[in-house]
Amino acid sequence: MTVQRFDVAVVGGGIAGVSAACFASADHSLVLLEQERELAHHTTSRSAAMFLEDEGRPVFHRLSMASRAFFEADHPELDAPLLDPLPVLKVGTEENHDEFVEATATQVTGKIRLVDERELPELCPILRPGVATVGLYEATAASVDVMALHQLFLRRARAAGAEVRRSAQVIGIERRADRWRLSTTVGDVEADVVVDAAGAWGDRIAALAGAEPVGLTPFRRTAFTSPIDADPSSWPFVYAPSSHLHCYFKPEAGNQLLCSLADETPSDPCDARPEEVDVALAIDHINELTTLELRSVARAWAGLRTFAPDRDPVFGWDDRVDGFLWVVGQGGTGIVSAPAAGEIVAALLAGRPLPRAVIDQGLTETQLAPRRRG
Numbered sequence: 001m002t003v004q005r006f007d008v009a010v011v012g013g014g015i016a017g018v019s020a021a022c023f024a025s026a027d028h029s030l031v032l033l034e035q036e037r038e039l040a041h042h043t044t045s046r047s048a049a050m051f052l053e054d055e056g057r058p059v060f061h062r063l064s065m066a067s068r069a070f071f072e073a074d075h076p077e078l079d080a081p082l083l084d085p086l087p088v089l090k091v092g093t094e095e096n097h098d099e100f101v102e103a104t105a106t107q108v109t110g111k112i113r114l115v116d117e118r119e120l121p122e123l124c125p126i127l128r129p130g131v132a133t134v135g136l137y138e139a140t141a142a143s144v145d146v147m148a149l150h151q152l153f154l155r156r157a158r159a160a161g162a163e164v165r166r167s168a169q170v171i172g173i174e175r176r177a178d179r180w181r182l183s184t185t186v187g188d189v190e191a192d193v194v195v196d197a198a199g200a201w202g203d204r205i206a207a208l209a210g211a212e213p214v215g216l217t218p219f220r221r222t223a224f225t226s227p228i229d230a231d232p233s234s235w236p237f238v239y240a241p242s243s244h245l246h247c248y249f250k251p252e253a254g255n256q257l258l259c260s261l262a263d264e265t266p267s268d269p270c271d272a273r274p275e276e277v278d279v280a281l282a283i284d285h286i287n288e289l290t291t292l293e294l295r296s297v298a299r300a301w302a303g304l305r306t307f308a309p310d311r312d313p314v315f316g317w318d319d320r321v322d323g324f325l326w327v328v329g330q331g332g333t334g335i336v337s338a339p340a341a342g343e344i345v346a347a348l349l350a351g352r353p354l355p356r357a358v359i360d361q362g363l364t365e366t367q368l369a370p371r372r373r374g
Protein backbone atom coordinates (compact mmCIF):
# COMPACT_ATOMS: atom_id res chain seq x y z
CA MET A 1 0.00 0.00 0.00
CA THR A 2 1.38 3.43 -0.87
CA VAL A 3 1.82 5.80 2.02
CA GLN A 4 0.63 9.34 1.40
CA ARG A 5 3.32 11.96 1.74
CA PHE A 6 2.86 15.52 3.05
CA ASP A 7 5.15 18.42 3.83
CA VAL A 8 3.70 18.75 7.34
CA ALA A 9 1.86 16.44 9.75
CA VAL A 10 0.13 18.27 12.62
CA VAL A 11 -0.64 16.06 15.63
CA GLY A 12 -3.71 17.29 17.52
CA GLY A 13 -7.03 18.78 16.42
CA GLY A 14 -7.57 21.24 19.27
CA ILE A 15 -7.28 24.97 18.79
CA ALA A 16 -3.46 24.79 18.55
CA GLY A 17 -3.55 22.18 15.78
CA VAL A 18 -6.22 23.85 13.67
CA SER A 19 -4.68 27.33 14.01
CA ALA A 20 -1.34 25.92 12.86
CA ALA A 21 -3.08 24.13 9.97
CA CYS A 22 -4.97 27.27 9.01
CA PHE A 23 -1.92 29.48 8.65
CA ALA A 24 0.53 26.84 7.38
CA SER A 25 -1.57 25.11 4.74
CA ALA A 26 -1.22 27.99 2.28
CA ASP A 27 2.50 27.17 1.91
CA HIS A 28 2.55 23.42 2.52
CA SER A 29 0.70 20.18 1.87
CA LEU A 30 -0.55 19.30 5.33
CA VAL A 31 -2.34 16.54 7.20
CA LEU A 32 -3.90 17.01 10.63
CA LEU A 33 -4.14 13.86 12.77
CA GLU A 34 -6.58 13.69 15.69
CA GLN A 35 -6.96 10.64 17.91
CA GLU A 36 -10.60 11.33 18.82
CA ARG A 37 -13.65 10.98 16.58
CA GLU A 38 -14.36 14.69 17.10
CA LEU A 39 -11.84 17.50 16.86
CA ALA A 40 -11.63 19.80 19.91
CA HIS A 41 -12.82 16.98 22.16
CA HIS A 42 -10.33 17.79 24.92
CA THR A 43 -9.28 21.12 26.49
CA THR A 44 -10.41 23.31 23.59
CA SER A 45 -14.11 22.55 24.13
CA ARG A 46 -13.83 22.86 27.92
CA SER A 47 -12.57 26.41 28.44
CA ALA A 48 -14.21 29.45 30.00
CA ALA A 49 -14.05 31.04 26.53
CA MET A 50 -12.60 34.36 27.63
CA PHE A 51 -10.46 36.79 25.66
CA LEU A 52 -8.41 38.82 28.12
CA GLU A 53 -4.97 40.24 27.73
CA ASP A 54 -3.88 40.35 31.35
CA GLU A 55 -3.82 36.61 32.03
CA GLY A 56 -0.94 34.22 32.64
CA ARG A 57 2.68 35.30 32.31
CA PRO A 58 3.78 38.41 30.36
CA VAL A 59 4.68 36.39 27.25
CA PHE A 60 1.01 35.36 27.07
CA HIS A 61 -0.11 38.97 27.54
CA ARG A 62 1.97 39.81 24.48
CA LEU A 63 0.66 36.85 22.43
CA SER A 64 -2.92 37.82 23.31
CA MET A 65 -2.26 41.41 22.28
CA ALA A 66 -0.75 40.14 19.02
CA SER A 67 -3.92 38.05 18.48
CA ARG A 68 -6.45 40.82 19.13
CA ALA A 69 -6.57 42.07 15.53
CA PHE A 70 -7.57 38.60 14.31
CA PHE A 71 -10.34 38.35 16.90
CA GLU A 72 -11.66 41.80 16.00
CA ALA A 73 -11.39 41.40 12.23
CA ASP A 74 -14.45 40.99 10.06
CA HIS A 75 -14.33 37.34 8.89
CA PRO A 76 -16.65 36.88 5.90
CA GLU A 77 -17.24 33.19 6.73
CA LEU A 78 -18.83 34.07 10.09
CA ASP A 79 -22.40 35.22 10.83
CA ALA A 80 -21.42 36.91 14.10
CA PRO A 81 -18.27 38.46 15.59
CA LEU A 82 -15.86 36.16 17.46
CA LEU A 83 -15.87 38.44 20.50
CA ASP A 84 -18.75 39.58 22.68
CA PRO A 85 -17.58 42.35 25.07
CA LEU A 86 -17.38 41.16 28.68
CA PRO A 87 -15.14 43.08 31.12
CA VAL A 88 -13.10 41.17 33.71
CA LEU A 89 -13.12 42.21 37.36
CA LYS A 90 -10.46 40.59 39.50
CA VAL A 91 -11.43 41.11 43.13
CA GLY A 92 -9.37 40.80 46.29
CA THR A 93 -9.14 41.52 49.96
CA GLU A 94 -6.54 43.39 51.99
CA GLU A 95 -4.14 40.49 51.40
CA ASN A 96 -4.21 41.25 47.63
CA HIS A 97 -4.00 45.02 47.84
CA ASP A 98 -0.24 45.42 47.34
CA GLU A 99 -0.14 42.73 44.65
CA PHE A 100 -2.94 44.50 42.70
CA VAL A 101 -1.21 47.88 42.99
CA GLU A 102 2.00 46.26 41.75
CA ALA A 103 0.15 44.53 38.88
CA THR A 104 -1.28 47.87 37.76
CA ALA A 105 2.13 49.54 37.90
CA THR A 106 4.01 46.81 36.02
CA GLN A 107 1.35 45.75 33.52
CA VAL A 108 2.36 44.91 29.96
CA THR A 109 -1.03 45.54 28.42
CA GLY A 110 -2.01 48.98 29.71
CA LYS A 111 -5.56 47.61 29.89
CA ILE A 112 -6.08 47.06 33.64
CA ARG A 113 -6.92 49.68 36.25
CA LEU A 114 -7.14 49.54 40.02
CA VAL A 115 -10.64 49.75 41.49
CA ASP A 116 -11.40 50.73 45.08
CA GLU A 117 -14.03 49.32 47.42
CA ARG A 118 -16.58 52.05 46.62
CA GLU A 119 -16.58 51.28 42.89
CA LEU A 120 -16.88 47.49 43.21
CA PRO A 121 -20.71 47.39 43.62
CA GLU A 122 -21.13 49.68 40.61
CA LEU A 123 -19.17 47.22 38.49
CA CYS A 124 -20.78 44.11 39.97
CA PRO A 125 -23.89 44.64 42.12
CA ILE A 126 -24.06 41.12 43.55
CA LEU A 127 -20.71 41.31 45.39
CA ARG A 128 -21.36 40.88 49.12
CA PRO A 129 -20.55 44.21 50.81
CA GLY A 130 -17.31 44.24 52.81
CA VAL A 131 -15.85 40.97 51.46
CA ALA A 132 -13.89 42.17 48.42
CA THR A 133 -12.16 45.48 49.07
CA VAL A 134 -10.04 46.02 45.96
CA GLY A 135 -10.25 45.17 42.28
CA LEU A 136 -8.50 45.15 38.93
CA TYR A 137 -10.69 45.95 35.95
CA GLU A 138 -10.01 44.99 32.31
CA ALA A 139 -12.76 46.77 30.40
CA THR A 140 -11.69 45.52 26.96
CA ALA A 141 -12.01 41.80 27.72
CA ALA A 142 -14.61 39.68 25.93
CA SER A 143 -16.27 36.32 25.70
CA VAL A 144 -15.05 34.27 22.71
CA ASP A 145 -17.09 32.00 20.48
CA VAL A 146 -14.49 29.22 20.70
CA MET A 147 -16.26 26.77 18.42
CA ALA A 148 -16.69 29.45 15.73
CA LEU A 149 -12.97 30.22 15.99
CA HIS A 150 -12.09 26.51 15.75
CA GLN A 151 -14.39 26.06 12.74
CA LEU A 152 -12.98 29.14 11.05
CA PHE A 153 -9.40 27.84 11.33
CA LEU A 154 -10.49 24.39 10.16
CA ARG A 155 -12.47 25.71 7.23
CA ARG A 156 -9.58 27.86 6.02
CA ALA A 157 -7.14 24.98 6.40
CA ARG A 158 -9.40 22.70 4.35
CA ALA A 159 -9.99 25.38 1.73
CA ALA A 160 -6.21 25.58 1.29
CA GLY A 161 -6.03 21.81 0.77
CA ALA A 162 -5.26 20.47 4.26
CA GLU A 163 -6.43 16.93 4.95
CA VAL A 164 -8.00 16.07 8.31
CA ARG A 165 -7.95 12.54 9.70
CA ARG A 166 -10.05 11.80 12.78
CA SER A 167 -9.82 8.70 14.99
CA ALA A 168 -6.19 8.72 13.88
CA GLN A 169 -4.17 8.24 17.02
CA VAL A 170 -0.46 8.65 16.37
CA ILE A 171 1.22 5.59 17.88
CA GLY A 172 4.66 5.73 16.30
CA ILE A 173 6.92 8.40 14.79
CA GLU A 174 10.05 7.20 13.06
CA ARG A 175 12.73 9.12 11.18
CA ARG A 176 13.46 7.44 7.84
CA ALA A 177 16.22 9.16 5.86
CA ASP A 178 15.10 12.79 5.53
CA ARG A 179 11.46 12.42 6.54
CA TRP A 180 9.09 11.15 9.21
CA ARG A 181 6.89 8.09 9.08
CA LEU A 182 3.90 8.48 11.40
CA SER A 183 1.99 5.32 12.29
CA THR A 184 -1.61 5.94 13.24
CA THR A 185 -4.52 3.69 14.19
CA VAL A 186 -5.95 4.27 10.70
CA GLY A 187 -2.75 3.87 8.67
CA ASP A 188 0.60 5.54 8.09
CA VAL A 189 1.57 8.89 6.59
CA GLU A 190 4.91 10.47 5.74
CA ALA A 191 5.88 14.06 6.35
CA ASP A 192 8.97 16.25 6.25
CA VAL A 193 7.95 17.96 9.50
CA VAL A 194 5.93 16.96 12.57
CA VAL A 195 4.10 19.75 14.40
CA ASP A 196 3.37 18.70 17.96
CA ALA A 197 0.04 20.32 18.91
CA ALA A 198 -1.02 17.49 21.20
CA GLY A 199 -1.82 19.57 24.29
CA ALA A 200 -1.54 17.47 27.45
CA TRP A 201 0.06 14.69 25.38
CA GLY A 202 2.76 17.00 23.95
CA ASP A 203 5.69 15.33 25.72
CA ARG A 204 4.42 11.88 24.76
CA ILE A 205 4.38 12.80 21.07
CA ALA A 206 7.90 14.19 21.45
CA ALA A 207 9.06 10.97 23.08
CA LEU A 208 7.66 8.95 20.16
CA ALA A 209 9.82 11.05 17.83
CA GLY A 210 12.89 10.68 20.04
CA ALA A 211 12.81 14.30 21.24
CA GLU A 212 13.51 15.12 24.85
CA PRO A 213 10.38 16.11 26.78
CA VAL A 214 10.17 19.76 27.84
CA GLY A 215 8.55 18.82 31.17
CA LEU A 216 4.89 19.60 30.49
CA THR A 217 2.42 19.20 33.36
CA PRO A 218 -1.31 19.01 32.67
CA PHE A 219 -3.38 20.54 35.50
CA ARG A 220 -7.04 19.57 35.82
CA ARG A 221 -9.58 22.36 36.28
CA THR A 222 -13.26 21.70 37.00
CA ALA A 223 -15.98 24.04 35.72
CA PHE A 224 -19.77 23.97 35.89
CA THR A 225 -22.87 25.99 35.11
CA SER A 226 -25.35 27.01 37.78
CA PRO A 227 -28.82 28.48 37.20
CA ILE A 228 -29.58 31.75 39.02
CA ASP A 229 -32.72 33.83 39.62
CA ALA A 230 -31.27 37.03 38.15
CA ASP A 231 -30.26 38.18 34.66
CA PRO A 232 -26.43 38.40 34.82
CA SER A 233 -25.97 40.01 31.40
CA SER A 234 -24.71 43.34 32.81
CA TRP A 235 -22.20 41.77 35.24
CA PRO A 236 -18.51 41.28 34.43
CA PHE A 237 -16.52 38.05 34.53
CA VAL A 238 -15.38 37.96 38.19
CA TYR A 239 -12.21 36.26 39.38
CA ALA A 240 -11.10 36.09 43.02
CA PRO A 241 -7.50 34.89 43.41
CA SER A 242 -7.17 34.97 47.23
CA SER A 243 -6.95 31.52 48.76
CA HIS A 244 -10.08 31.55 50.95
CA LEU A 245 -12.29 32.91 48.11
CA HIS A 246 -10.55 31.28 45.14
CA CYS A 247 -13.09 31.08 42.30
CA TYR A 248 -14.41 32.71 39.16
CA PHE A 249 -17.80 33.14 37.56
CA LYS A 250 -18.96 34.27 34.15
CA PRO A 251 -22.42 35.46 33.09
CA GLU A 252 -24.00 33.13 30.53
CA ALA A 253 -27.17 33.29 28.48
CA GLY A 254 -30.36 31.84 30.00
CA ASN A 255 -29.78 33.18 33.54
CA GLN A 256 -26.81 30.95 34.23
CA LEU A 257 -23.30 31.38 35.52
CA LEU A 258 -20.26 29.44 34.37
CA CYS A 259 -18.31 28.84 37.59
CA SER A 260 -15.02 27.35 38.72
CA LEU A 261 -12.85 27.04 41.78
CA ALA A 262 -9.99 27.95 39.40
CA ASP A 263 -8.35 24.79 40.76
CA GLU A 264 -5.09 23.33 39.46
CA THR A 265 -4.54 19.65 40.19
CA PRO A 266 -1.64 17.89 38.42
CA SER A 267 -2.86 15.06 36.21
CA ASP A 268 -1.68 12.56 33.65
CA PRO A 269 -2.88 13.30 30.11
CA CYS A 270 -6.43 11.89 30.05
CA ASP A 271 -10.09 12.59 29.36
CA ALA A 272 -10.46 14.80 32.45
CA ARG A 273 -13.53 14.42 34.68
CA PRO A 274 -14.97 17.01 37.08
CA GLU A 275 -14.34 16.63 40.82
CA GLU A 276 -17.37 17.03 43.11
CA VAL A 277 -15.29 18.53 45.87
CA ASP A 278 -14.04 21.28 43.55
CA VAL A 279 -17.63 22.09 42.55
CA ALA A 280 -18.75 22.21 46.21
CA LEU A 281 -15.86 24.45 47.25
CA ALA A 282 -16.45 26.79 44.31
CA ILE A 283 -20.12 27.15 45.34
CA ASP A 284 -19.04 27.94 48.94
CA HIS A 285 -16.57 30.56 47.77
CA ILE A 286 -18.97 32.21 45.31
CA ASN A 287 -21.67 32.31 48.00
CA GLU A 288 -19.24 33.96 50.40
CA LEU A 289 -18.10 36.48 47.79
CA THR A 290 -21.59 37.34 46.49
CA THR A 291 -25.21 37.52 47.60
CA LEU A 292 -26.16 34.90 45.00
CA GLU A 293 -26.79 31.77 47.10
CA LEU A 294 -26.00 29.27 44.36
CA ARG A 295 -27.52 25.88 45.08
CA SER A 296 -27.57 23.70 42.00
CA VAL A 297 -25.40 22.58 39.13
CA ALA A 298 -26.73 22.20 35.61
CA ARG A 299 -23.63 20.67 34.00
CA ALA A 300 -20.06 20.05 35.15
CA TRP A 301 -16.92 19.23 33.19
CA ALA A 302 -13.15 19.40 33.51
CA GLY A 303 -10.23 20.12 31.24
CA LEU A 304 -6.44 20.01 31.39
CA ARG A 305 -4.48 23.24 31.32
CA THR A 306 -0.97 22.20 30.32
CA PHE A 307 2.08 24.20 31.35
CA ALA A 308 5.83 24.06 30.74
CA PRO A 309 7.90 24.33 33.95
CA ASP A 310 8.31 28.14 33.59
CA ARG A 311 4.67 28.55 32.46
CA ASP A 312 5.68 30.21 29.19
CA PRO A 313 4.55 28.73 25.87
CA VAL A 314 6.76 26.30 23.93
CA PHE A 315 6.54 27.36 20.29
CA GLY A 316 9.55 26.43 18.18
CA TRP A 317 11.86 23.92 16.54
CA ASP A 318 13.40 21.20 18.61
CA ASP A 319 17.12 21.93 18.62
CA ARG A 320 18.21 18.29 18.70
CA VAL A 321 15.69 16.48 16.52
CA ASP A 322 15.39 17.68 12.93
CA GLY A 323 11.95 18.47 11.58
CA PHE A 324 10.12 18.52 14.93
CA LEU A 325 8.19 21.70 15.80
CA TRP A 326 6.54 22.25 19.18
CA VAL A 327 3.35 24.27 19.80
CA VAL A 328 2.44 23.30 23.35
CA GLY A 329 2.28 24.67 26.90
CA GLN A 330 -0.56 27.14 26.32
CA GLY A 331 -1.85 26.68 29.89
CA GLY A 332 -4.98 28.76 30.49
CA THR A 333 -4.54 31.03 27.49
CA GLY A 334 -4.53 28.74 24.47
CA ILE A 335 -7.68 30.24 22.98
CA VAL A 336 -6.66 33.91 23.21
CA SER A 337 -3.17 33.18 21.91
CA ALA A 338 -4.24 30.81 19.10
CA PRO A 339 -4.15 33.26 16.15
CA ALA A 340 -0.61 34.39 17.04
CA ALA A 341 0.45 30.78 17.71
CA GLY A 342 -0.80 29.65 14.29
CA GLU A 343 1.00 32.49 12.54
CA ILE A 344 4.21 31.74 14.45
CA VAL A 345 4.09 28.08 13.38
CA ALA A 346 3.51 29.09 9.75
CA ALA A 347 6.43 31.54 9.84
CA LEU A 348 8.81 28.97 11.35
CA LEU A 349 7.77 26.31 8.83
CA ALA A 350 8.35 28.69 5.94
CA GLY A 351 11.68 29.94 7.34
CA ARG A 352 10.30 33.47 7.67
CA PRO A 353 10.83 35.89 10.58
CA LEU A 354 8.17 35.85 13.30
CA PRO A 355 4.94 37.64 12.30
CA ARG A 356 5.08 41.45 12.52
CA ALA A 357 2.41 41.63 15.26
CA VAL A 358 4.48 39.24 17.40
CA ILE A 359 7.76 41.10 16.81
CA ASP A 360 5.99 44.37 17.62
CA GLN A 361 5.18 42.90 21.03
CA GLY A 362 8.91 42.43 21.63
CA LEU A 363 8.79 38.63 21.45
CA THR A 364 11.69 36.61 20.04
CA GLU A 365 12.11 33.03 18.84
CA THR A 366 14.49 32.40 21.75
CA GLN A 367 11.86 33.36 24.34
CA LEU A 368 9.43 30.84 22.87
CA ALA A 369 11.93 28.07 22.05
CA PRO A 370 11.72 24.63 23.71
CA ARG A 371 15.24 24.70 25.21
CA ARG A 372 15.29 28.37 26.22
CA ARG A 373 16.50 27.24 29.64
CA GLY A 374 19.30 25.01 28.31
Ligand SMILES: Cc1cc2nc3c(=O)[nH]c(=O)nc-3n(C[C@H](O)[C@H](O)[C@H](O)COP(=O)(O)OP(=O)(O)OC[C@H]3O[C@@H](n4cnc5c(N)ncnc54)[C@H](O)[C@@H]3O)c2cc1C
Nearest residue numbers: 012014015016035043044048050170199303333334335336
Ligand atom coordinates in the same frame (compact mmCIF):
# COMPACT_ATOMS: atom_id res chain seq x y z
C1 LIG B 1 -11.70 25.15 32.70
C2 LIG B 1 -10.78 25.80 31.66
C3 LIG B 1 -10.95 27.14 31.37
C4 LIG B 1 -10.15 27.75 30.38
N1 LIG B 1 -10.42 29.04 30.03
C5 LIG B 1 -9.71 29.62 29.03
C6 LIG B 1 -10.04 30.94 28.60
O1 LIG B 1 -10.97 31.55 29.10
N2 LIG B 1 -9.29 31.49 27.60
C7 LIG B 1 -8.24 30.82 27.03
O2 LIG B 1 -7.58 31.38 26.15
N3 LIG B 1 -7.93 29.56 27.40
C8 LIG B 1 -8.64 28.94 28.38
N4 LIG B 1 -8.34 27.66 28.77
C9 LIG B 1 -7.16 27.01 28.16
C10 LIG B 1 -7.43 26.54 26.75
O3 LIG B 1 -8.65 25.83 26.70
C11 LIG B 1 -6.25 25.67 26.30
O4 LIG B 1 -5.04 26.41 26.44
C12 LIG B 1 -6.38 25.23 24.84
O5 LIG B 1 -7.65 24.68 24.58
C13 LIG B 1 -5.30 24.20 24.50
O6 LIG B 1 -5.54 23.77 23.18
P1 LIG B 1 -4.69 22.60 22.54
O7 LIG B 1 -5.10 22.49 21.13
O8 LIG B 1 -3.26 22.80 22.88
O9 LIG B 1 -5.13 21.30 23.40
P2 LIG B 1 -6.33 20.29 23.16
O10 LIG B 1 -7.60 20.98 22.88
O11 LIG B 1 -6.34 19.35 24.33
O12 LIG B 1 -5.92 19.52 21.84
C14 LIG B 1 -4.89 18.57 21.81
C15 LIG B 1 -5.37 17.46 20.91
O13 LIG B 1 -4.31 16.54 20.64
C16 LIG B 1 -4.93 15.28 20.46
N5 LIG B 1 -3.90 14.22 20.60
C17 LIG B 1 -3.19 13.93 21.70
N6 LIG B 1 -2.40 12.85 21.48
C18 LIG B 1 -2.65 12.46 20.21
C19 LIG B 1 -2.14 11.39 19.40
N7 LIG B 1 -1.26 10.50 19.87
N8 LIG B 1 -2.61 11.28 18.14
C20 LIG B 1 -3.51 12.17 17.64
N9 LIG B 1 -4.03 13.19 18.38
C21 LIG B 1 -3.60 13.33 19.64
C22 LIG B 1 -5.96 15.23 21.57
O14 LIG B 1 -6.95 14.25 21.35
C23 LIG B 1 -6.50 16.65 21.53
O15 LIG B 1 -7.65 16.76 20.73
C24 LIG B 1 -9.12 27.00 29.73
C25 LIG B 1 -8.95 25.66 30.04
C26 LIG B 1 -9.78 25.05 30.99
C27 LIG B 1 -9.60 23.59 31.29
